[in-house]
Amino acid sequence: MPPLNEIVDQLNLLRQQAEKELSFIDTTEKLEAFRIKYFGRASGALTALFKTLSGLSPEDRAVFGKAANLAKEQLHDLLENKTIELKSKTAAVPAAGIVDITLPGRSMPQGHAHPISRVLAEVVSIFTTMGFSIAEGPEIELDYYNFEALNMPEDHPARDMQDTFYLPGGFLLRTQTSPVQIRTMEKSKPPVSIIAPGRVFRRDWDITHTPMFHQVEGLLVDKGVSMTHLKGVLEAFLKAFFGAGTKIRFRPSYFPFTEPSTEVDIGCIFCGGKGCRVCKTSGWLEILGAGMVHPEVFKKVKYDTDVYTGFAFGIGIERLAMLKYNINDLRMFFENDLRFLRQ
Ligand code: PHE
Numbered sequence: 557m558p559p560l561n562e563i564v565d566q567l568n569l570l571r572q573q574a575e576k577e578l579s580f581i582d583t584t585e586k587l588e589a590f591r592i593k594y595f596g597r598a599s600g601a602l603t604a605l606f607k608t609l610s611g612l613s614p615e616d617r618a619v620f621g622k623a624a625n626l627a628k629e630q631l632h633d634l635l636e637n638k639t640i641e642l643k644s645k646t647a648a649v650p651a652a653g654i655v656d657i658t659l660p661g662r663s664m665p666q667g668h669a670h671p672i673s674r675v676l677a678e679v680v681s682i683f684t685t686m687g688f689s690i691a692e693g694p695e696i697e698l699d700y701y702n703f704e705a706l707n708m709p710e711d712h713p714a715r716d717m718q719d720t721f722y723l724p725g726g727f728l729l730r731t732q733t734s735p736v737q738i739r740t741m742e743k744s745k746p747p748v749s750i751i752a753p754g755r756v757f758r759r760d761w762d763i764t765h766t767p768m769f770h771q772v773e774g775l776l777v778d779k780g781v782s783m784t785h786l787k788g789v790l791e792a793f794l795k796a797f798f799g800a801g802t803k804i805r806f807r808p809s810y811f812p813f814t815e816p817s818t819e820v821d822i823g824c825i826f827c828g829g830k831g832c833r834v835c836k837t838s839g840w841l842e843i844l845g846a847g848m849v850h851p852e853v854f855k856k857v858k859y860d861t862d863v864y865t866g867f868a869f870g871i872g873i874e875r876l877a878m879l880k881y882n883i884n885d886l887r888m889f890f891e892n893d894l895r896f897l898r899q
Contacts, residue, residue: 560616563608564623570594570601571627578634584642591635602628670897672770672889675877676753679772682796683751686789688774691750693736695757696727701735706813707852714812719759721767729757733773734813737849737868740775741857746864747778753873763885770873777849777859777866783816786846786867790820794843797876798822803829805840814847814868825879834884841879844871 574594581587594602606624609617669677680690693701708714718731736752752773761767776785787806794802803823811817821842824835831837846869851861874886883889888896 560612560620563605563612563620567605567620567624567627570605571631574601574631575634578631578638581638582642584639587635587638587642594631595635602631670889671877671881671883672873675880676770676772676873678797679793679871679873679876680751680753682793683772683774686792688749688751688776691736691740691752692754693730693733693739693752695730695755696723697730697735699726699728701738702728702730702732705738705853705856706734707850707856708812712812714810721757721759731758732756732870733771734868734870736773737775737813738853738857741777741854741859746859746866747776748866749776749778750774761887763887766874766886766890768890769886772871772873774846774869774871775849775866776868777864779863779865781865781867783848783867786818786848786869789867790844790846790869794820794822798825798879809845809847811845811847813850813853815850817845817847820844820846820869826882843875844869846870 574590577590581590592600594600597603602624609621609624612620684690702720703712703715704710720731721729723729733752733754733756736750736754740748740750740752750773752775754771754773755768756771757768758765759767774789776789791804794804802825805821805823806818807821809817809819819842821840823829824832824839824841826832826834827839829839831839835841846867849866849868854861854864854866874889877883877889878886
């Protein structure tokens with residue numbers, strides 16, 4: 557029987573060798589061969605070493621037994637770790653032929669703001685930069701705010717200008733953002749300077765009309781406000797939006813809630829004013845309606861008409877977007893055709 561220190565040396569050598577071998581193992585097959593080589597019942601190297609225990613004296617057996625058990629445990633742990641490591645590798649890398657891991661990944665399509673949202677945001681930003689603040693009102697509106705308070709009593713012929721969706725109970729879908737003027741003035745004393753962006757609804761459906769569209773209303777009330785101020789603000793806006801060289805024309809018009817009233821045109825950006833299909837050969841494109849707030853409107857909100865004057869305007873957002881993005885059918889904005897939205 558070899559002396560104890562020789563067997564212990566043997567054990568340490570075996571352990572070192574096993575650890576080294578284990579570190580090179582990269583398949584489950586090789587790992588299984590390793591397990592049999594060291595732990596196998598019949599001819600495993602560790603098993604064989606344990607067999608020598610029986611030939612030792614009781615004191616030596618206790619010392620060596622402890623060392624041998626420790627070595628066995630440590631090797632066993634290493635073996636377990638390797639098993640887990642190899643398993644996770646095979647899970648992450650499927651065998652060639654099942655999945656082509658060299659294929660490029662599928663990229664997510666990148667979204668962006670709808671053209672209407674972009675134009676709306678730009679218009680709002682131009683006016684807030686000038687000092688206007690933002691006001692809001694409901695889309696389901698009372699007849700009073702949409703018509704009555706805007707100097708359009710029940711039998712007023714101007715109600716026909718706007719084909720209205722009526723709802724039960726005296727409600728309607730607002731046909732314009734102008735009711736926000738009334739709601740704002742009811743709540744606050746002058747000076748007032750607001751814009752009111754939002755959706756409006758009319759019974760219309762053709763290449764330049766959709767039943768829902770967007771407006772930005774503007775209202776400015778103070779002492780000594782005149783048509784000159786209206787002109788200045790609108791010119792500044794149109795030049796900021798369409799470019800400094802934009803030609804602008806104020807045309808007399810009619811709205812029940814403004815007096816005098818005007819419609820504002822810009823020189824046709826398609827033909828440069830020469831006359832084309834878009835501007836119907838006139839060389840001009842209508843952009844917005846505006847005017848000086850009618851005294852009847854001020855009376856409804858109890859503003860003193862001897863002290864205060866004001867102007868209001870309403871801009872069609874779809875109209876601006878059509879011109880900015882060169883789109884000739886308004887309905888395209890709302891069909892959500894991705895081929896259109898992606899451009
Ligand atoms: N509300 C009007 C329309 O929708 C536009 C407008 C607003 C005109 C404010 C004058 C003043 O046609």
